Amino acid sequence: MPHTSIIIPAYNSENSVGPAIESSLAQTRPPLEIIVVDDGSTDDTGKVIASFGDKVVHLTQQNAGQGAARNAGLKVAKGKFVAFLDADDYWLPTFLERMEDFLDAHPQAVAANCAFKAERAKGDYYGPAHHAELLAEHPDGFLLDNFFDFWGEYDHVRTGTVLFRRSVMDEIGLQNADLRISQDLEYWAMIATCGRWGLLPEVLWVSNSDRFGRQYGWRRKYAARRKRTPTISAWEARVLPRLAPEDRPGFARSRGRVAAGYMMAHALGGSPSHAKELLDAYGDDMPDGTSIRILKAARRLGTPGWLLATEALRVIDRLK
Numbered sequence: 680m681p682h683t684s685i686i687i688p689a690y691n692s693e694n695s696v697g698p699a700i701e702s703s704l705a706q707t708r709p710p711l712e713i714i715v716v717d718d719g720s721t722d723d724t725g726k727v728i729a730s731f732g733d734k735v736v737h738l739t740q741q742n743a744g745q746g747a748a749r750n751a752g753l754k755v756a757k758g759k760f761v762a763f764l765d766a767d768d769y770w771l772p773t774f775l776e777r778m779e780d781f782l783d784a785h786p787q788a789v790a791a792n793c794a795f796k797a798e799r800a801k802g803d804y805y806g807p808a809h810h811a812e813l814l815a816e817h818p819d820g821f822l823l824d825n826f827f828d829f830w831g832e833y834d835h836v837r838t839g840t841v842l843f844r845r846s847v848m849d850e851i852g853l854q855n856a857d858l859r860i861s862q863d864l865e866y867w868a869m870i871a872t873c874g875r876w877g878l879l880p881e882v883l884w885v886s887n888s889d890r891f892g893r894q895y896g897w898r899r900k901y902a903a904r905r906k907r908t909p910t911i912s913a914w915e916a917r918v919l920p921r922l923a924p925e926d927r928p929g930f931a932r933s934r935g936r937v938a939a940g941y942m943m944a945h946a947l948g949g950s951p952s953h954a955k956e957l958l959d960a961y962g963d964d965m966p967d968g969t970s971i972r973i974l975k976a977a978r979r980l981g982t983p984g985w986l987l988a989t990e991a992l993r994v995i996d997r998l999k
Contacts, residue, residue, distance in 0.1 A: 681711035684758030688748030692766035702769035708776040746862035778842040790843035791877030807833040813880035820879035831932030859907040872921040905948030935964025
């Protein structure tokens with residue numbers, strides 16, 4: 680019997696939501712339901728969703744962000760398992776079959792994720808980077824000894840890679856809809872405090888977001904979101920009281936990645952002072968990317984250097 684509720688939030692995704700739905704319908708093990716939430720789109724996203732008829736549950740709401748859209752789906756989901764899929768990504772046909780089999784074989788696991796490929800103009804990115812070696816050693820997946828340590832080291836989770844037990848909502852509730860950026864990462868941390876987390880190091884999810892974003896004007900779509908960048912305190916508020924002492928070092932590294940994302944959102948969104956505050960507070964835990972190295976160097980040059988660097992990043996962003 681089908682066991683999984685698929686939830687797809689969609690906002691101005693008329694060119695990508697169709698393939699996302701089709702990849703859900705093409706699963707070798709059919710889902711129980713596909714819930715697609717139109718988050719106040721102003722293009723033809725709603726018409727595309729409606730074209731699938733009764734193959735999907737079509738919900739609509741005023742624009743409130745991905746977290747709120749996923750929550751709308753969670754409130755009506757009936758499945759034993761839940762999977763989120765963003766409207767600009769897709770699954771390979773065996774995603775549900777392989778992930779459901781893993782959770783059935785590991786009843787102590789509250790969630791698991793697969794390996795992934797992110798298609799990018801500058802070269803595809805795989806996560807975890809050593810997934811091929813892990814798959815050779817664990818062809819049917821394995822339970823992580825410490826999710827937060829592994830997550831902090833390998834950044835191995837993306838939204839569409841996860842299958843989790845719907846029962847965890849009894850303990851942690853819904854996503855934090857007030858977080859307009861990285862609300863999914865906060866939710867993975869919350870789920871991981873409920874029990875063991877598994878990894879199937881097989882590539883079963885592919886991200887198209889870079890290609891679709893560049894092709895159909897991602898900058899306009901994300902400009903408003905950058906203006907709503909939350910604080911790190913808001914992002915971690917629910918998680919911190921639930922962390923075991925041994926989870927905190929790995930969590931700090933993942934929080935550093937979130938802080939880096941928020942810093943870039945502020946830098947590109949026109950709030951360089953907020954960006955600098957994040958670098959000062961969490962810079963030691965941020966990943967070593969090119970933009971972050973530029974900003975760290977600019978910080979040592981004082982306010983003029985910092986403002987020049989953030990303006991340069993905005994110019995580069997506009998030219999992409």
